[in-house]
Amino acid sequence: MRGSSPRMMALSMTKTTRPKLVTALLLAPAALFFVFLLLVPLTVVLIFSFGERAPAGGYLPAFTLQNYMDLPARGKAFFNTLTLAPLGTLLTAIFAFPMAYFLAVKVSPRWRVAMLILVMAPFWTSQLLRYYAWMIILGNKGLPSWLAIVGITDVRIINTPWAVLIGAVYGFLPLMVPPIYVSLEKLDKRLLEASADLGATPTRTFFQVTLPLALPGVATGSMLVFILLMGDYILPQFLGGGKVFFIGNALVDLFLQSRNWPFGAAVSVALVAIMFVTIYFYMRFVLSKTDTRRAALV
Amino acid sequence: MLRAYAICIYIFLYLPISLIVFFSFNAGKYAMSWEGFSIYWYGKAFSNPLIMEALRTSVIIALSTAVLSAIIGTLTALGLERLKGWLRVTFDALIYVAIMVPGIVIGISTLIAFVSVFDLVNPSLAGFGIKLQMGTWAVIAAHVLFNIAVVALLVRARLQGMDRSLVDASEDLYATPLGTFRQVVLPLLAPSILAGFLLAFTFSFEDFIIAYFVSGPDTTLPIYIFSSIRRGVTPEINAVGSVVLLSSFVLLIIAQAVLRRGERTSRA
Numbered sequence: 001m002r003g004s005s006p007r008m009m010a011l012s013m014t015k016t017t018r019p020k021l022v023t024a025l026l027l028a029p030a031a032l033f034f035v036f037l038l039l040v041p042l043t044v045v046l047i048f049s050f051g052e053r054a055p056a057g058g059y060l061p062a063f064t065l066q067n068y069m070d071l072p073a074r075g076k077a078f079f080n081t082l083t084l085a086p087l088g089t090l091l092t093a094i095f096a097f098p099m100a101y102f103l104a105v106k107v108s109p110r111w112r113v114a115m116l117i118l119v120m121a122p123f124w125t126s127q128l129l130r131y132y133a134w135m136i137i138l139g140n141k142g143l144p145s146w147l148a149i150v151g152i153t154d155v156r157i158i159n160t161p162w163a164v165l166i167g168a169v170y171g172f173l174p175l176m177v178p179p180i181y182v183s184l185e186k187l188d189k190r191l192l193e194a195s196a197d198l199g200a201t202p203t204r205t206f207f208q209v210t211l212p213l214a215l216p217g218v219a220t221g222s223m224l225v226f227i228l229l230m231g232d233y234i235l236p237q238f239l240g241g242g243k244v245f246f247i248g249n250a251l252v253d254l255f256l257q258s259r260n261w262p263f264g265a266a267v268s269v270a271l272v273a274i275m276f277v278t279i280y281f282y283m284r285f286v287l288s289k290t291d292t293r294r295a296a297l298v
Numbered sequence: 299m300l301r302a303y304a305i306c307i308y309i310f311l312y313l314p315i316s317l318i319v320f321f322s323f324n325a326g327k328y329a330m331s332w333e334g335f336s337i338y339w340y341g342k343a344f345s346n347p348l349i350m351e352a353l354r355t356s357v358i359i360a361l362s363t364a365v366l367s368a369i370i371g372t373l374t375a376l377g378l379e380r381l382k383g384w385l386r387v388t389f390d391a392l393i394y395v396a397i398m399v400p401g402i403v404i405g406i407s408t409l410i411a412f413v414s415v416f417d418l419v420n421p422s423l424a425g426f427g428i429k430l431q432m433g434t435w436a437v438i439a440a441h442v443l444f445n446i447a448v449v450a451l452l453v454r455a456r457l458q459g460m461d462r463s464l465v466d467a468s469e470d471l472y473a474t475p476l477g478t479f480r481q482v483v484l485p486l487l488a489p490s491i492l493a494g495f496l497l498a499f500t501f502s503f504e505d506f507i508i509a510y511f512v513s514g515p516d517t518t519l520p521i522y523i524f525s526s527i528r529r530g531v532t533p534e535i536n537a538v539g540s541v542v543l544l545s546s547f548v549l550l551i552i553a554q555a556v557l558r559r560g561e562r563t564s565r566a
Contacts, residue, residue, distance in 0.1 A: 019380065026377030027389065029370045030446050034392045037443040041407030042399070048410060059414070099307050102300045117554050122311050124500050125546045128523050129539040132531070133314030170310065231400020233507050238527075248402050248507070255406055255511070265410070268403050275398065 042272075048265035057259025067266035074267060077250040080236070082274070084161060084244070085229040088168030089222050092176045095169050096221065097214075100180035104187075116181060123174035131167060131238040138163050138239065159241035167239040168229060175228070176221040183217025184210075219286040223279065230275050247271050315543060322536035339533040340541075349538055352522040356503055359434055359518060363441040363502035368495040370442065371449025372487065375457055378450065396447040405511030408440045412512070432514030440512055441502040448501075449494035456490035489556050496553035500546055 052062040071078070103116055122130065136142055138157040147155050157163050187210065195205040229235075233248035240246070247267060254264030322340070326333030343349055378389060409432065416430045423430065464486070468478040506520035513521065519542070526535050 023377050023380040026373045027381070030374040030377075030389075030450070033370070033439075033443045033446055034396065037408060037439055038392065038396055038399070038404075041404075041411035044411040044414065045403070045407045059410070095307070098300060098303055102304045106300055113554075113558065117551065118308065119311065121547055121550055122315060124504070124550045125315065125543045126504055126520070126523070126539060128506060128520055128527065129318055129535075129543070130314055132527050133317050135527075136317070137314060170314070173307070173311065227398055227400070231402050233402055234524075248400070251402055251406060252510070255409070261410055264406065268406055272399060272403055275400070279398070 045265045045268050048262050049269045051262040051265075053260045053262050057261070059261045067263045068270075070263060071266060071270060074247075074250045077245055077247045077267075078270070080161075080240075080244055081230060081246045081248075081271075084164055084168070084246070085226060085232075088165055088172070088229050089226045091165060092169050092172045092225050093180075093218055093222050096173050096176035096180055097218070099173070100177045100184055100214075100217070101210075103177070104181050104184035112185075116178060119177045120174045123171075127171065127234055128238075130171070131234055134163075134167055134170065135238050138166065158239065159243040161240075161244050163239040164236055164244050167235045168225075171235060172225040172228065175224050179220040179224070180214060180217040183214045187213050215286070215289065219282075223282065226282075227275065227279070230271070318536050319540045319543065322533055322540045324533045324536075327532060339537040343534045343537040343541075346534065348517075349519075349522060349534075352517045352519045353538075355434060355516055356519040359437050359441065359509075360499045360503035362438045363445060364495045364499035366438070366442045367445035367449050367498040368491050371446045371494055371498075372453050372491050374446060374450040375453035378454060379457055393447040393450055396443055397451075401444070401505065401507045402511075404440055404444065405508040408436060408508075409511045412436060432512050434513065434516045436512040436514065437505075437509045437516075437518065438502075440508050441498070441505060445494075445498035445501060448497060449491070452490045452494045452497075453487055456487055460486055489559065493553050493557045496549055496556075500549055500553075503542075504546070 048059050049067055050063050050065070052060040052064060052066075054060040099119065103112055103119075107115055135158065140156075140158065143157060144155040147153075157166075191209055191213070192205055195209050196202075200208065231248055232246055233252060236244055236246040236249055240249075242249075247270075251264055251267055251271075254260050254267060321332070323335050323337065324332055325336035325338060374389075374393075378386065381389065412432060420429055460483075464482050465478055468482045469475075473481065504520065506518075506524055509518045509521055510524070519538070523535055523539070526532075
């Protein structure tokens with residue numbers, strides 16, 4: 001309450017409302033996109049998931065839980081996704097860790113970033129072509145035929161869960177290494193020296209000092225990879241070859257081939273729900289772990 | 299030991315890519331049996347009207363996505379800085395939801411929401427000779443949604459690391475808010491905006507799954523590559539792929555160089 005005259009009031013009003021107007025204008029375009037391309041479409045999917053399939057395909061308004069009861073019909077896709085996505089994430093983290101450690105600790109600072117970019121680069125090139133190359137490498141005229149020369153016969157890799165896991169490690173290693181690298185680079189080398197001075201073996205130092213401190217990086221990387229693997233379509237399509245299919249493949253089938261939109265909507269809702277719940281509990285777990293570690297250090 | 303492991307990882311990462319490039323120079327008709335060196339397939343690919351049309355569509359989509367996302371994403375980051383309370387929490391949440399919802403679900407939800415609206419309005423628009431349908435514009439819209447979130451996060455990180463005293467100094471020297479923005483803030487944000495632009499371009503150019511659902515009658519390059527892989531590939535696709543691989547490598551290296559130069563100047 002600075003001024004009592006109407007003119008003063010009006011002045012102070014414009015002073016406070018104009019910045020608000022600017023803020024609103026700055027955020028308006030993004031808000032439009034979020035509403036019309038995210039919230040409305042996701043709500044439509046939710047509504048459709050309670051509907052019925054029109055005879056010619058598509059959607060017929062109704063309220064039924066039938067689509068959700070029918071989810072077990074696609075149980076195989078859920079099972080594959082929910083086992084291979086976490087397993088693929090874990091394997092990627094296991095293979096990425098030594099690589100990140102090498103880059104952060106063993107490589108001279110001059111070459112570090114260049115070598116890190118070299119690891120990241122494949123992720124930003126055509127996913128289709130890279131998995132296509134693996135389709136050839138793991139296919140019957142590829143690796144199995146080379147192994148046959150050495151006398152190992154009857155190996156089948158393509159279209160098995162193994163092929164999908166190899167593809168997952170290959171496809172997402174470039175995404176997993178950088179966050180682990182960042183957390184390892186920040187690691188105070190004196191902590192490692194202190195640990196050694198106090199008589200810890202290198203193995204013990206690794207498990208009790210290095211690994212816990214690198215955990216945030218591993219957690220970030222795993223989260224990114226897990227999100228992308230859960231919704232993947234091309235990887236299982238190319239390397240699982242219709243035998244090892246994910247929820248993504250079921251969705252393409254339901255929407256573009258059999259045109260059962262309501263059931264497809266229910267599968268989408270289930271996928272998003274599972275992802276959000278998993279991520280929520282995962283974050284809670286990771287946060288509690290990193291906090292206690294930090295507390296223990298202090 | 300660790301060094302040997304690192305070499306193995308590099309081979310693992312680059313062997314498949316090298317195979318694609320290697321066989322693009324194959325003289326033979328089959329993608330993976332070597333019959334001698336030739337650049338025949340490069341000429342063939344670049345005179346194939348279907349490939350050229352798909353490439354044109356993809357470049358239009360990627361460029362529009364990158365420009366729109368860079369602008370809107372930057373505005374969003376600037377706006378978020380000024381926002382407090384529950385609105386800010388909501389906006390932050392939306393950004394994370396946009397990033398976390400799988401691309402395939404974005405594609406599906408955009409498809410069924412828009413097709414449903416079109417089915418409702420098209421009968422009444424028919425009198426004007428207008429028929430709304432999915433196409434290039436829908437791919438751009440869906441890509442922009444995701445990339446607004448990415449650019450906003452990148453620019454905001456830079457904004458938070460920015461030295462406030464520069465803005466204060468500019469204001470003390472009687473610069474208008476717009477003048478301060480143009481002459482102080484924008485140059486400081488430029489590297490992150492450019493990096494966001496390049497990331498959005500690459501994402502949009504490489505995306506298959508969203509475009510597969512919402513592109514309607516239009517064909518993007520990844521959709522063309524996908525369908526030709528199903529039909530059985532000739533080295534033609536390897537040739538296109540090699541050119542695409544090379545260009546995304548160049549883009550990525552530019553993006554990284556720009557980001558790092560930005561970090562260095564901000565530290566100095």
